[in-house]
Amino acid sequence: MPIIRIILTWLLFIPIPIINGFLRDKWYKILVGEFGANIIGFFVLSICFLIYVYAFFGRRLLDFSSAQLLLTGGIWLALTLIFEFSIGLAGGRSWSYMLADYNILKGRLWPLVLIIIFFSPLIIRKLLNFIK
Numbered sequence: 001m002p003i004i005r006i007i008l009t010w011l012l013f014i015p016i017p018i019i020n021g022f023l024r025d026k027w028y029k030i031l032v033g034e035f036g037a038n039i040i041g042f043f044v045l046s047i048c049f050l051i052y053v054y055a056f057f058g059r060r061l062l063d064f065s066s067a068q069l070l071l072t073g074g075i076w077l078a079l080t081l082i083f084e085f086s087i088g089l090a091g092g093r094s095w096s097y098m099l100a101d102y103n104i105l106k107g108r109l110w111p112l113v114l115i116i117i118f119f120s121p122l123i124i125r126k127l128l129n130f131i132k
Contacts, residue, residue: 001064006072009056010079013049017113020045035107042109046116053120054127061125069121077118 020041028037053061061069088098101110116123 001068001072006075010076013052016048017045038107038109042112045113049116050120050124054124059128061121062128066122069125072121073118077114080117
């Protein structure tokens with residue numbers, strides 16, 4: 001899979017988590033509280049990302065090896081982490097503030113989103129194999 005396509009796919013997805021975060025803070029949280037908003041946000045973002053991967057790559061995912069798909073997910077994961085921490089640091093956020101989103105025991109589900117991002121090409125390929 002060409003690296004430019006991998007990066008372009010990731011770049012075009014950036015608005016989705018931003019919109020989801022806005023909705024989580026301004027709508028979901030008001031309706032169901034912090035913990036419920038985190039759960040809804042996790043599911044919405046994960047489903048959106050999986051649909052996006054399918055829409056962008058479709059059945060072409062069947063043509064790639066598992067290693068290539070894991071490399072793709074790994075690049076997306078790395079780009080996401082670089083983006084997240086770069087924006088946070090540029091915005092004056094402390095490391096402790098940014099790392100708080102990784103505390104699953106406090107209801108923060110961001111690490112699960114990162115797992116979905118990493119495995120999404122494989123997940124979609126498995127679904128495609130299942131329904132063919």
